[in-house]
Amino acid sequence: MGTKKASLLLGISRQRLLVLLAQGRVKGAKKNGRFWEIPVSSSGMPVITPARRGPKGIWHKQETSVPQMIHVNQHNIKGNIGKPPEELEPVVSLKHGKRNDYGYELYISGPCYIVYQPYEPAPCGAHLWINTYYPVQFIDTEFNLNPATARQPSKKLYI
Known part of the structure; x- marks a missing residue:
């Protein structure tokens, strides 16, 4: 999936996701030209590895299925x-x-x-x-x- 959909699922801004991608904290993400390809886990969510410092992330754990x-x-x-x-x-x-x-x-x-x-x-x-x-x-x-x-x-x- 792309950065727009992944940021929507995680409940974070696209810019924050780009920072996490640049830090190598999105598991399995690869850059294809100008665009990022972000894999999803079995739960349908991208996997973010936790940082060693600072507070724990507060992104959504599950996608809301019904708007x-x-x-x-x-x-x-x-x-x-x-x-x-x-x-x-x-x-x-x-x-x-x-x-x-x-x-x-x-x-x-x-x-x-x-x-x-x-x-x-x-x-x-x-x-x-x-x-x-x-x-x-x-x-x-x-x-x-x-x-x-x-x-x-x-x-x-x-x-």
Whole structure:
């Protein structure tokens, strides 16, 4: 496999993986021209040899096989028209396995991709959604219009 997929599986940046490759810490990795060829173990993960100094690595031990699904509920958006703020329904849902969480605003802390399947909708009926293997954090689960108490957007989250 290449460096992009291996870094995604390990949960580390591609640059960090390139450092580990340069140090010879990825077992069996070979450079083929400009590109690295990284073998995988029987568990489907690249093998990283531990360093002699410093803290132990915190990369993922197992690949997450099912991505988290983020869906914007169009039905709730239409239903919220004309309602007072205290009666608004959450418009964003996060589905992971059998668990569903709802809110108004969320942050994805890594790469994600948009899926459009008009002929094979998701079990919830959605034709368009966002998938990610990275942690997702709800920023707003209670809709608040009062400017004195509303959450102010943080520039840190959008960098």
